[in-house]
Amino acid sequence: MxxxxxxxxxxxxxxxxxxxxxDHRTLADDVLDGLTRPFKELPPKHFYDSVGAELFDRICELPEYxxxxxxxxxxxxxxxxxxxxxxxxxxxxxxxxxxxxxxxxxxxxxxxxxxxxxxxxxxxxxxxxxxxxxxxxxxxxxxxxxxxxxxxxxxxxxxxxxxxxxxxxxxxxxxxxxxxxxxxxxxxxxxxxxxxxxxxxxxxxxxxxDPKIIEAAYDDSAGVTAAFNRNVLNVVNRELDADFVPESFDHVAFFDRDREWIEMRLRAQRPQRVTVGRLGLRLTFAAGEELRTEISAKxxxxxxxxxxxxxxxxxxxxxxxxxxxxxxxxxxxxx
The missing domain is CATH 3.40.50.150 (Vaccinia Virus protein VP39)
Known part of the structure; x- marks a missing residue:
């Protein structure tokens, strides 16, 4: 190194x-690995481009967070x-x-x-x-x-x-x-x-x-966390020439009471086909299929x-x- x-x-x-x-694991590596799994996921470190960082600053000031x-x-x-x-x-x-x-x-x-x-x-x-x-x-x-x-x-x-x-x-x-x-x-x-x-x-x-307190922190009434979550698709679009439509995914946040962690996901509103041009990768999402973007253990x-x-x-x-x-x-x- x-x-x-x-x-x-x-x-x-x-x-x-x-x-x-x-020397570091790239977005391309994580997309190729995470989005070809039976249960799709991306690591949360890719949230933080300039827009994501600004959104997170706003999240930190929200009453729920x-x-x-x-x-x-x-x-x-x-x-x-x-x-x-x-x-x-x-x-x-x-x-x-x-x-x-x-x-x-x-x-x-x-x-x-x-x-x-x-x-x-x-x-x-x-x-x-x-x-x-x-x-x-x-x-x-x-x-x-x-x-x-x-x-x-x-x-x-x-x-x-x-x-x-x-x-x-x-x-x-x-x-x-x-x-x-x-x-x-x-x-x-x-x-x-x-x-x-x-x-x-x-x-x-x-x-x-109380799970209600936790879930509110990750699904605020102003929708800032939802915008933050969807923005990871903008990152993939920009950096890897993909054609995700972020608005066609719903923000999902829930507390898993067995594992005692919160999960954030993006849920496809309808069947979708997505191309990641720079990787030559074609993806399909069924209606209601979810992409996990974060876990946060408590x-x-x-x-x-x-x-x-x-x-x-x-x-x-x-x-x-x-x-x-x-x-x-x-x-x-x-x-």
Whole structure:
């Protein structure tokens, strides 16, 4: 795997990109694999083109969508505790985005006098650079080592911690719920390999609750989530010369009570034939046939403890918002 580009923006910011040259799984791979299965599906990472990212920002502000609001509340009220308990001088964040919520934890580490470095990992280079520039201006002495890459494929590019200071590896937003149980435990084992004996994992999980609350968060009354879901078909059309008609698919979101996860799907309103030109692929959809675009598992304390234990980690504390809807789980290598 080769570095496509490495560039020091300032003496306090380094951004390395590892995307390109076939180093990451492409949309074409996922379409060819997922849309030729007996039950069609696409991974949710393809939601986030520029339009999808804008729609998701709107979703996060909707009254029905509690996860972002609740996680922000926890970080606003408990970051000082996390900084004190961990003594961390470094924060590594997977899927860092704009680092808006993360800045709350960085501020607490700065106030504790321990903050040395932030290592954001994201697929969007412009976002990594923008957040790095903003944060080094906000926090005196902070250094940023940005990684532009896929956090499922490029964790081996995370640099060693600075002078072995304790680090927090953060995976926020409930994204861990997008993994199926077996894949989730494998991924947690990968994260565990980033941790030394004095390091911590901070992981956001949506909690099991009244299914009506969960379903409303993924099927809002304004239809923003429906537009977000259908937009993945626009992505396939644009990037792979396909001829999906997004308006001919209904947005479906439901809570699977047995598996305790939410599923988002797109349901064909009528029989359809779709061509994916760049792949030479012809697809058929029966009336009512569904394409799964996301699962999002919800957690009990016992479930996250079991998943962490399978990765050799132990739960230190579980911090929740005042309504008990969402949790930040602090874990460390098991003794």
């Amino acid at each position: 080769s570095i496509i580009k490495t560039r020091a923006t300032t003496d306090r910011v380094v951004v390395e990109s590892f995307l390109g040259g076939g 509690y996860p972002t609001r609740c996680e922000r509340e926890i970080l606003a009220t408990r970051s000082g505790e996390i900084a004190s308990l961990t003594g961390a001088g470094e924060l590594v964040e997977l899927g860092s985005g704009t680092a808006a919520k993360t800045a709350l934890l960085l501020a607490a580490m700065h106030d504790a006098g321990t903050l040395e470095r932030y290592v954001p990992i994201d697929v969007t280079e412009s976002m990594v650079r923008a957040s790095a520039t903003r944060l080094v201006e906000e926090f005196d002495g902070l250094r940023v080592h940005g990684i532009v890459g896929d956090f499922e494929r490029h964790l081996d590019r995370v640099p060693p911690s600075v002078d072995r200071v304790p680090r927090i590896v953060a995976f926020l937003g409930g994204t861990i719920g997008n993994f199926t149980p077996g894949s989730r435990r494998r991924f947690l084992r990968t994260l565990a390999r980033l941790l030394g004996p004095d390091d911590f994992l901070l992981i956001g999980t949506d909690l099991v609750k 957690f009990t304390r016992e479930r996250i403890e079991g998943d962490l234990a399978a990765a050799g980690l132990e739960l230190v504390d579980q911090l929740t918002d005042q309504d008990g809807l969402f949790a930040l789980n602090l874990a460390r290598p098991g003794t």
